[in-house]
Amino acid sequence: MNCDYLVVGAGFFGGVIAERIANELGRKVLLIDKRPHIGGNCYSETDADTGIETHKYGTHIFHTSEPEAWDYLKRFTELNGYYHQVLTTYKNKVYQMPINLETINSFYNLNLKPYEAKKFIASEISKEGISRPRNLEEKAISLIGRPLYEAFIKGYTIKQWRKDPTELPAEIITRLPVRFNYQETYFVNARWQGIPLNGFTEVFEKMLASPNIKLELNCDYFEHRDDFKVACQTIYTGPLDQFFAYRFGKLEWRTVNFKKEVKPVEDYQGTSVMNFADPEAEYTRVHEPRHLHPERSYSREKTVIFYETSGCGSNEPYYPINTENNLRLLRKYRELVKREQVIFGGRLGDYAYYDMDKTMLAALECFKNEIYPQDK
Amino acid sequence: MNCDYLVVGAGFFGGVIAERIANELGRKVLLIDKRPHIGGNCYSETDADTGIETHKYGTHIFHTSEPEAWDYLKRFTELNGYYHQVLTTYKNKVYQMPINLETINSFYNLNLKPYEAKKFIASEISKEGISRPRNLEEKAISLIGRPLYEAFIKGYTIKQWRKDPTELPAEIITRLPVRFNYQETYFVNARWQGIPLNGFTEVFEKMLASPNIKLELNCDYFEHRDDFKVACQTIYTGPLDQFFAYRFGKLEWRTVNFKKEVKPVEDYQGTSVMNFADPEAEYTRVHEPRHLHPERSYSREKTVIFYETSGCGSNEPYYPINTENNLRLLRKYRELVKREQVIFGGRLGDYAYYDMDKTMLAALECFKNEIYPQDK
Numbered sequence: 001m002n003c004d005y006l007v008v009g010a011g012f013f014g015g016v017i018a019e020r021i022a023n024e025l026g027r028k029v030l031l032i033d034k035r036p037h038i039g040g041n042c043y044s045e046t047d048a049d050t051g052i053e054t055h056k057y058g059t060h061i062f063h064t065s066e067p068e069a070w071d072y073l074k075r076f077t078e079l080n081g082y083y084h085q086v087l088t089t090y091k092n093k094v095y096q097m098p099i100n101l102e103t104i105n106s107f108y109n110l111n112l113k114p115y116e117a118k119k120f121i122a123s124e125i126s127k128e129g130i131s132r133p134r135n136l137e138e139k140a141i142s143l144i145g146r147p148l149y150e151a152f153i154k155g156y157t158i159k160q161w162r163k164d165p166t167e168l169p170a171e172i173i174t175r176l177p178v179r180f181n182y183q184e185t186y187f188v189n190a191r192w193q194g195i196p197l198n199g200f201t202e203v204f205e206k207m208l209a210s211p212n213i214k215l216e217l218n219c220d221y222f223e224h225r226d227d228f229k230v231a232c233q234t235i236y237t238g239p240l241d242q243f244f245a246y247r248f249g250k251l252e253w254r255t256v257n258f259k260k261e262v263k264p265v266e267d268y269q270g271t272s273v274m275n276f277a278d279p280e281a282e283y284t285r286v287h288e289p290r291h292l293h294p295e296r297s298y299s300r301e302k303t304v305i306f307y308e309t310s311g312c313g314s315n316e317p318y319y320p321i322n323t324e325n326n327l328r329l330l331r332k333y334r335e336l337v338k339r340e341q342v343i344f345g346g347r348l349g350d351y352a353y354y355d356m357d358k359t360m361l362a363a364l365e366c367f368k369n370e371i372y373p374q375d376k
Numbered sequence: 377m378n379c380d381y382l383v384v385g386a387g388f389f390g391g392v393i394a395e396r397i398a399n400e401l402g403r404k405v406l407l408i409d410k411r412p413h414i415g416g417n418c419y420s421e422t423d424a425d426t427g428i429e430t431h432k433y434g435t436h437i438f439h440t441s442e443p444e445a446w447d448y449l450k451r452f453t454e455l456n457g458y459y460h461q462v463l464t465t466y467k468n469k470v471y472q473m474p475i476n477l478e479t480i481n482s483f484y485n486l487n488l489k490p491y492e493a494k495k496f497i498a499s500e501i502s503k504e505g506i507s508r509p510r511n512l513e514e515k516a517i518s519l520i521g522r523p524l525y526e527a528f529i530k531g532y533t534i535k536q537w538r539k540d541p542t543e544l545p546a547e548i549i550t551r552l553p554v555r556f557n558y559q560e561t562y563f564v565n566a567r568w569q570g571i572p573l574n575g576f577t578e579v580f581e582k583m584l585a586s587p588n589i590k591l592e593l594n595c596d597y598f599e600h601r602d603d604f605k606v607a608c609q610t611i612y613t614g615p616l617d618q619f620f621a622y623r624f625g626k627l628e629w630r631t632v633n634f635k636k637e638v639k640p641v642e643d644y645q646g647t648s649v650m651n652f653a654d655p656e657a658e659y660t661r662v663h664e665p666r667h668l669h670p671e672r673s674y675s676r677e678k679t680v681i682f683y684e685t686s687g688c689g690s691n692e693p694y695y696p697i698n699t700e701n702n703l704r705l706l707r708k709y710r711e712l713v714k715r716e717q718v719i720f721g722g723r724l725g726d727y728a729y730y731d732m733d734k735t736m737l738a739a740l741e742c743f744k745n746e747i748y749p750q751d752k
Binding site (some may be wrong): 065078080081084085087092093094101102105106111113115159180181182183184185188189190192193215263265266267268269270271272291295 | 454456457459461462464465468469470477478481482485487490491556557558559560562564565566567568569641642643645646647659667671687
């Protein structure tokens with residue numbers, strides 16, 4: 001197969017790169033993805049049982065304060081008015097997440113003002129006297145005190161990592177956001193947030209509409225690596241370690257799984273994402289995607305929910321794990337990257353947790369600095 | 377004073393009309409306002425003690441789902457990422473407003489799902505068996521049941537109206553929004569919401585920047601009525617009854633007052649608007665405008681708050697009162713309007729509660745249908 005550029009992976013990094021090459025350089029791009037669809041983990045589709053737009057790889061909300069990211073995205077879509085909030089259930093009671101003034105007052109049955117709550121949490125922290133946390137549990141307690149940790153972090157962490165927090169390294173968390181106000185949108189200060197009016201998948205369809213882009217789905221790069229004749233450049237957005245045949249060992253990823261259920265009610269849980277902090281509930285979160293499109297008229301007879309569990313059953317990589325060992329491996333792989341002609345990018349290619357807007361911006365930068373100047 | 381058009385009132389209705397006449401028709405407009413500033417009740421200014429942008433006539437949040445309103449506004453400003461939520465304090469505990477699933481669960485100490493809460497509230501309502509409510513109290517109970525009414529409506533209404541709800545007509549409220557979900561933004565489904573990045577007053581400054589607009593502040597229409605020589609048309613946005621010298625009697629308005637206080641803390645209450653449902657607290661709401669601009673870096677040493685009280689002390693008209701008597705008067709005044717050459721508009725001119733976007737759209741319509749065709 002001949003092409004000017006080969007882009008491996010049709011998520012946001014690969015998609016933006018392909019769009020720019022096709023429309024700005026007017027070059028031919030072969031865009032491949034091993035999955036049967038475009039969009040990477042942002043992929044959305046209409047649920048056949050309910051007609052509700054669902055996010056196959058977990059709830060995605062676009063949010064940014066970067067005018068460049070917004071200017072780029074709005075060429076392909078408008079956003080609906082959805083704003084994101086997260087709630088958590090602990091011992092049969094619903095609380096705001098991340099922990100904010102309402103969470104604190106509700107949990108402790110107090111009515112503190114912001115400046116009082118700050119002192120109160122500081123005193124909760126100092127009770128424990130942890131100056132050098134040796135594990136995740138101690139780190140969390142040193143940030144928010146023991147009672148809030150036990151309620152909102154401990155059980156959730158056990159389910160997320162399938163390990164006791166005392167066995168997890170402290171460096172996995174650098175901070176635990178605590179808001180000493182009633183700010184209840186998850187993405188504070190995001191100048192723009194929402195869901196693409198017609199879903200994420202349509203954004204990718206529009207982005208990749210150029211006849212200069214040839215799309216090959218169900219195409220595994222590693223099965224066809226030697227068949228591609230690339231005139232200019234390969235851009236690779238798959239797993240970094242796989243590219244190098246796991247030479248130094250595997251980079252670890254945290255993964256999540258979703259189990260679908262249709263419920264015979266209009267609204268099952270009243271919000272798009274509900275966390276479950278109790279260790280008793282086996283799932284970490286329940287997603288109800290109908291709430292992502294408040295502007296749509298969905299069925300009043302049924303709704304679809306997804307139970308999210310963590311860490312086993314699937315091997316789709318979702319979140320990099322910032323342990324010393326993984327970071328050491330990462331440095332070694334990055335040394336190899338320097339010797340390659342291939343461009344690496346995206347969450348998998350960089351072994352990094354990127355939001356959608358940051359991925360888009362990184363792709364735009366990459367095109368501007370590494371691809372465009374070489375070609376013109 | 378000579379002009380092509382005279383616009384009375386520099387709020388959103390008058391402001392938009394003046395802008396359109398000046399820029400679209402290229403005609404001369406004399407825009408007068410009896411206040412010392414433009415912007416009507418949307419007027420914002422920097423508080424001298426704290427540097428915080430404040431809304432002199434109460435917290436204003438722009439919100440719309442009308443593309444035409446948004447397209448018009450964005451010619452003069454961008455919006456920040458603020459989204460509005462309202463909380464209420466009752467018996468030393470903070471709840472979500474309007475009443476939603478979190479309010480219900482928190483108040484009753486339950487953990488109902490949306491469909492369970494619907495049945496629960498229906499049973500609370502049916503306990504009281506009110507089919508023909510004779511007053512506001514009975515109306516409210518017939519909509520949400522007695523306990524929620526007693527907690528969140530009764531005391532607040534007494535303070536708002538300075539009357540017992542049993543003495544207020546049922547027709548003042550047609551509905552009490554109850555959300556059987558956790559939707560916590562006040563303006564659900566608003567495609568666009570936020571505060572103009574540089575405040576509302578700057579929007580008006582830009583809107584009225586044309587040299588075709590001559591602005592006269594501190595100018596009372598009724599003191600100078602005979603001095604204006606208007607070639608084309610007068611647009612009047614002042615009180616409807618005053619225009620006709622209160623011939624049939626006065627239309628009643630609910631009014632509010634604000635008492636400013638500077639507090640020596642960064643954040644006093646953690647949110648922009650806190651309602652107080654208890655009858656014991658004399659104020660209905662406390663506004664803390666620093667929260668309207670989360671994107672700004674304000675003083676960490678102090679903040680400014682405004683206690684809002686209702687119904688006496690000031691005679692600024694804020695909210696029309698939908699009693700039978702007022703609506704009867706309104707119909708009589710509207711008969712007089714038909715015989716006038718003057719165009720009436722805006723909240724005061726129509727005796728109606730309009731949001732900002734609706735006011736802008738009404739002004740754009742008025743220009744398009746009544747002013748432009750006459751002039752061209």
